[in-house]
Amino acid sequence: MSERPPDAVVWDLCRGALATRVLGIVADLRVADVLADGPRPVVEIAAEVGADGGALHRFLRALASDGLFAEEEDGVFRNTAASELLCGEGWVDFAHLCGGVWHRAAGELDATAGDPSFPRVFGTDFWTWLLAHPDERAAFDRAMLQGLETRVARLATLAWRGDETVVDVGGGNGSLLVELLRLQPGLRGIVFDLPETNRDDVVLGDRIEFVAGDVFESVPRGDVYILGTVLHDWDDERAAAILRTIRTAAPTDARLLVLDAVVRPGNDPDAAKWLDLLLLALFAGRERNEKQWRTLLAAGRFEPVRFHDRLIEARCR
Numbered sequence: 001m002s003e004r005p006p007d008a009v010v011w012d013l014c015r016g017a018l019a020t021r022v023l024g025i026v027a028d029l030r031v032a033d034v035l036a037d038g039p040r041p042v043v044e045i046a047a048e049v050g051a052d053g054g055a056l057h058r059f060l061r062a063l064a065s066d067g068l069f070a071e072e073e074d075g076v077f078r079n080t081a082a083s084e085l086l087c088g089e090g091w092v093d094f095a096h097l098c099g100g101v102w103h104r105a106a107g108e109l110d111a112t113a114g115d116p117s118f119p120r121v122f123g124t125d126f127w128t129w130l131l132a133h134p135d136e137r138a139a140f141d142r143a144m145l146q147g148l149e150t151r152v153a154r155l156a157t158l159a160w161r162g163d164e165t166v167v168d169v170g171g172g173n174g175s176l177l178v179e180l181l182r183l184q185p186g187l188r189g190i191v192f193d194l195p196e197t198n199r200d201d202v203v204l205g206d207r208i209e210f211v212a213g214d215v216f217e218s219v220p221r222g223d224v225y226i227l228g229t230v231l232h233d234w235d236d237e238r239a240a241a242i243l244r245t246i247r248t249a250a251p252t253d254a255r256l257l258v259l260d261a262v263v264r265p266g267n268d269p270d271a272a273k274w275l276d277l278l279l280l281a282l283f284a285g286r287e288r289n290e291k292q293w294r295t296l297l298a299a300g301r302f303e304p305v306r307f308h309d310r311l312i313e314a315r316c317r
Helices: 005-016 016-029 041-048 054-065 089-098 101-106 118-122 127-130 134-143 148-156 175-182 236-249 270-283 288-300
Strands: 069-075 074-076 165-169 188-193 208-212 223-227 257-260 302-308 313-316
Touching: 005 016, 016 054, 016 089, 016 101, 041 054, 041 074, 041 134, 054 069, 054 188, 074 101, 074 223, 089 302, 101 118, 101 270, 118 127, 118 270, 127 134, 127 270, 148 257, 165 175, 175 188, 175 208, 175 223, 236 288, 288 302
Parallel strands: 165 188, 165 223, 188 208, 223 257
Antiparallel strands: 069 074, 257 313, 302 313
């Protein structure tokens, strides 16, 4: 594979903010859904979604140049495999957040301090802001479902005794436990999260209980604890506090399963290195490399057993 020209590298980084914003707008308009049945003229799409035809044409043309949508002929667009991801939930909500409130917060990042920019823009921390905006909270919970099948598949490859109680700390609407228990019918589950979490208790069934609470105060007792993309939301001090809360509740033989990225060394493309900056903007969270994970787990009274791809197995110390 040939190297990209230096000016192309700089240009692609410069235009990134535009791409993020335009993607968010098109996701909010649900253009991918409009194109689900096949190609359509942009004037028809614009009329259906309530957009200006000229502006929408320019938006879709730019996105199509990167493989999101395709222009079949002048002014006629269709979906691609990439844009089809914006149908339904998950990716469309992630794009909404990236092109909306997250985009505004990222625009105020600077290198003078390690504090998040979100409170400077919105006047409060991200979690408090979500509490005051239930529609955005629901979008956030749906966005966190993106990649659910992959996370469940990672957990399914592990050895299970078959009768454990699994506590999903910060488990949101419980989707991960629902799928895990479908594959492991002997397990029982507890979804532990804030009371305002958007969920459907009927979907949880009779083998999964929702328990509301504050992870910095206490968590339920269980045999296995799952932290699915939770610890990267917090700085080291607060992340260690979460781990210590779990360790206080956990029996000595309990397992901890952390579903989070491990930043790779070197200069190869790594999405975690960019997500790391979003976490900095939102709440001073961070992605971690293996050394940083080992240090954090030790501070929380756990020790790693093995590192998988986006899955860390640990045990109590």
